[in-house]
Amino acid sequence: MGHSNENVLSPSFFEEKKATELAVDLLGCSLHTSIGDEKTSGLIVETEAYCAPEDRASHAFQNRKTARTETMFESGGVSYIYLCYGIHHLFNVVCGPKDLPHAVLVRALEPLEGVPTMLKRRKMSKPETRLTAGPGCLSRALGLTVADSGKKLKPACGIWVEKRNRELRSGEVFSTTRIGIDYAGKWKDKPWRFYLKDSKWISKK
Numbered sequence: 001m002g003h004s005n006e007n008v009l010s011p012s013f014f015e016e017k018k019a020t021e022l023a024v025d026l027l028g029c030s031l032h033t034s035i036g037d038e039k040t041s042g043l044i045v046e047t048e049a050y051c052a053p054e055d056r057a058s059h060a061f062q063n064r065k066t067a068r069t070e071t072m073f074e075s076g077g078v079s080y081i082y083l084c085y086g087i088h089h090l091f092n093v094v095c096g097p098k099d100l101p102h103a104v105l106v107r108a109l110e111p112l113e114g115v116p117t118m119l120k121r122r123k124m125s126k127p128e129t130r131l132t133a134g135p136g137c138l139s140r141a142l143g144l145t146v147a148d149s150g151k152k153l154k155p156a157c158g159i160w161v162e163k164r165n166r167e168l169r170s171g172e173v174f175s176t177t178r179i180g181i182d183y184a185g186k187w188k189d190k191p192w193r194f195y196l197k198d199s200k201w202i203s204k205k
Helices: 011-015 019-025 115-122 135-142 182-189
Strands: 030-035 038-051 079-084 088-095 102-113 159-162 173-176 193-196
Touching: 011 088, 019 038, 019 088, 019 102, 030 102, 030 135, 038 115, 038 135, 079 135, 088 135, 102 115, 102 135, 102 193, 115 135
Parallel strands: none
Antiparallel strands: 030 038, 030 159, 038 102, 038 193, 079 088, 088 102, 173 193
């Protein structure tokens, strides 16, 4: 399955949105990777918004700029990938204008193409939900690592997002609090995790 460039989301799509908007607008879009001659993709079914500088749950809280977070200060449309617990590579989409460190964590995908490649990368024999449900799982399935952090989201760079092929129905998107941020004070209560409520591929709380 090739990609047609008119379906690829442009940098302006990401630059013009805050994380809370983009987190909803990414649902139903597809995330693609092309590594070597292996193409994989999945439908985005779960996201979380991180809205620094105010958001205590964000790595860029209070505009904290480090070697790891400086990618978050780029103009929207680049990948921000970080290592969690030293093992999980977590994929985020940077959004908004330059110097506003907003990002959306992609938490779960419904596999589309390249499932045999995904299974091999995840050392699994058949497609179960855990193949791509959960941010660490989907990054491994798509072959994404911290080495891909800072890449522009376009086919030439091997990571891109394509627009959704149908409109979402009213009531199809649910929002809840984000996962694993109990340290974030009042920010832990923001309903900034979004998912397609009928998807069996969302990560479990």
